[in-house]
Amino acid sequence: xxxxxxxxxxADFNSLRSQGIEATVNTGVFFTIAPSxxxxxxxxxxxxxxxxxxADGRRQEMSIGxxxxxxxxxxxxxxxxxxDDNEPLLLGEYTLIGLALAPDPVAQRFVSLEPLPxx
Numbered sequence: 001x002x003x004x005x006x007x008x009x010x011a012d013f014n015s016l017r018s019q020g021i022e023a024t025v026n027t028g029v030f031f032t033i034a035p036s037x038x039x040x041x042x043x044x045x046x047x048x049x050x051x052x053x054x055a056d057g058r059r060q061e062m063s064i065g066x067x068x069x070x071x072x073x074x075x076x077x078x079x080x081x082x083x084d085d086n087e088p089l090l091l092g093e094y095t096l097i098g099l100a101l102a103p104d105p106v107a108q109r110f111v112s113l114e115p116l117p118x119x
Contacts, residue, residue: 002027002105008091009070010034010042013077017042018068021089025103028055029092032069033083039065044080052081072110074099 003026011018019042023032031050046063053059063082068075069091078095096102101110 004105004108011068012042012044013066015068023089023091025091027093027103029090030094031079031081032092032095033081033090035085035087036082037085039082069095071099071101
């Protein structure tokens, strides 16, 4: 699995507070995982927890919330997990699919998935 970094903007659900950040694009991550301190600063509310499986097979419960993410002018609401403060923001597949984007790790950019199939 290849990774690269890419500039995004993350905001609270209502886009009242936002911050630009370099995200690590990792196609092995389901939900976007952001440092908890950043999500608290943006006033992203915790709405529950979900179990996650780590790369080494261990399971970990993590808090989740809703945030707005903007990539290359495309914005949408996504689920974010509250991660460790000393880890980078990991941009997950759920967020990318929601924005109809696919990573191109060779060119280190995103390509549009549009037009989207209706059925």
